[in-house]
Amino acid sequence: MPQSPDNLPLALYSAAQVRELDARLIAAGTSGFELMSRAANTIWRALRRRWPAAGVLTVLAGRGNNAGDGYLVAALALRAGWQVQLLAVGDAMQLQGDAALARDQALTAGVLIQPWSECAELRGVVVDALLGTGLQGAVREPYAQAIRMLNSLGLPVLAVDIPSGLCADTGQALGVAVRAELTVTLIGLKMGLLTGQSADYCGELQFDDLQADYHIVGAQAYTAQRLAQANLPQLPARSRNVHKGQLGHVLVVGGEHGFAGAGLLAAQSALRAGAGLVSLATRSAHLSAAQARLPEVMAVGVASANQLMALGDAASVWVVGPGLGQGAWARSLLSAAAVSGAAQIWDADALNLLAQAVVQLPATVVLTPHPGEAARLLGISSAAVQADRPAAARALAQRFQAVCVLKGAGSLIAAPGGELWLCDRGHPVMAGAGLGDVLAGVIGALLAQGLAALDAAKLAVYLHACAGEQLALQGRGLAASDLCAVIRELLQEQSACLN
Incomplete structure (x- = not known):
């Protein structure tokens, strides 16, 4: 090796x-x-x-x-x-x-x-x-x-x-x-x-x-x-006559009352990581803020599973869970995600509802739990997850037959077949709110641009961690949105847009 x-x-x-x-x-x-x-x-x-x-x-x-x-x-x-x-x-x-x-x-x-x-x-x-x-x-x-x-x-x-x-x-x-x-x-x-x-x-x-x-x-x-530069997957270079419709459409589903920012962060990171189109399905009360902050994102207010399914038909990748909550609205939207045929990333409250057996997991999903969410999914304590993180990551991937990213120091990416990758990059300055939302959006963008689920997870985790390291040079107070521009730069270095 x-x-x-x-x-x-x-x-x-x-x-x-x-x-x-x-x-x-x-x-x-x-x-x-x-x-x-x-x-x-x-x-x-x-x-x-x-x-x-x-x-x-x-x-x-x-x-x-x-x-x-x-x-x-x-x-x-x-x-x-x-x-x-x-x-x-x-x-x-x-x-x-x-x-x-x-x-x-x-x-x-x-x-x-x-x-x-x-x-x-x-x-x-x-x-x-x-x-x-x-x-x-x-x-x-x-x-x-x-x-x-x-x-x-x-x-x-x-x-x-x-x-x-x-x-x-x-x-x-x-x-x-x-x-x-x-x-x-x-x-x-x-x-x-x-x-x-x-x-x-x-x-x-x-x-x-x-x-x-x-x-x-x-x-x-x-x-x-x-994970290191030597074994990272790469996005292919773009042809000179490419158009946005060939670069995938990411739909972010989240943003319950009081949690509007989580969906916005996932949408922003998907946009900065190169998705051709990004939509945000959120509470109607958040539309003005979303359109003011991210005019490039198509923000839509949804109140039911039927509305979400109609919106999601056009999307190639769904990012489900940032700021979703666990109430009736969240459960309704998650039921629509569970029957969609699109590739998906389930994060945050989508994982908490999955742990409660509210829905069944669809076929092609990347799970991105932190240790607390992993514990709920496995029916054990957070301490037990942390006591053997490699075993927990593998258990999640095998139980749900999905690629699993177990976040934390030494983030782990597990495949259903037992394969395991570790990212030893990152920095303690990344211990803050919203960074998981950014990661979910980046995975979604990479999936939308053609990477397989496992490769998208590996590349996104590595870029996310390296961006945090770079920003750590500025000291404490990292905001999750700070990562988006740096991830864009690192992605260009790793997978240039043009040959």
Whole structure:
């Protein structure tokens, strides 16, 4: 699998898949200790680049292969003239296999191995080599106490492979997890480093494949792919004699009393993302505001399913749900959407009504839930969704046989067949009202211009996140409508209108 320009690979693995990959490399002739030595050298180089003048190192080591990396890093630092202390959590003499060989090499180099205690003094840069990807369940003592102590000190921390206590599959902290400034992950990029709570724990993420044979790595199954420029779908360039009728007609359905802005945002983003025609079916009371703000959008007041069906016959794509509400008006309009043959995006209250079994889902739909909406659709808690976001996204796609975008940090796009894509772009400044409405409109515009549902979702999610990153340079206070012009620019860079 090729790497993207940010030097992170596109393939994402589960912890079990990385262990299998490690086993394949060893079976092919690269010893486990050789891989461990390569890992230590990679970590040591990263550490020196990040903190070249530190000169003082503390290694916190556990009892697995992760610890072996730490012992070898300690030996390298000592040979380079750094002041080094290694604190072992658990009995260092009980290490086995390659980790025991690493311990012995550290002892030969002169590293003083001391047992960790709550009275230990941590100094300089700290290497977290406590727990690896095999952690099952909540972090137990004394590891939990060591992690809490480390987090309280504010020292610079490099995590080996994954911050100790972070789940490699879900990105959730298992009770407590190390907050690293730099994480150097090895051999295969773990899914949990890019979704869930991972952004609060990993710091900067660097990857090294340890010179793994590409043919071996390429043959190993992976669990998901990252979205990046290298694997994004593209809109075709337009012919010079194209007209608006060839570029799709997006109908946005939403805007209950008090929620007029949501439908307007979806319509605006559909327009800016290149749909040939955009209509807005909303409450009649909102028509004046809609026409004043978006004169290019055909705003129509609708009061019933029959009116909406007549209007929707001309549309190729429906975006249903922004500001829709859950009252009688919403239910009536959603019943019309449920029998339409058009491709659709269901968002916000359309999803809440779907969770209540008010209607059946039509055939070609993209679902765009946030974690709360996903929880209602699956009949579980929001906490359960966040505890395993990849599983929740896949479950939604399979249950509803639809492409599903599970929004949030590390947004996930799941297909009914189990395929999964992750977007690790975006910024906390995007935590605000209306950004989901904008995303729904962009997906609608891309569908209208000919992309398949899955491709439209992937491209829209990526552009939306990158636009947020770009606008984040201006600081707090991002308004959802700010995204529309930036998405237009990014779409032109990615899929030029003319060749």
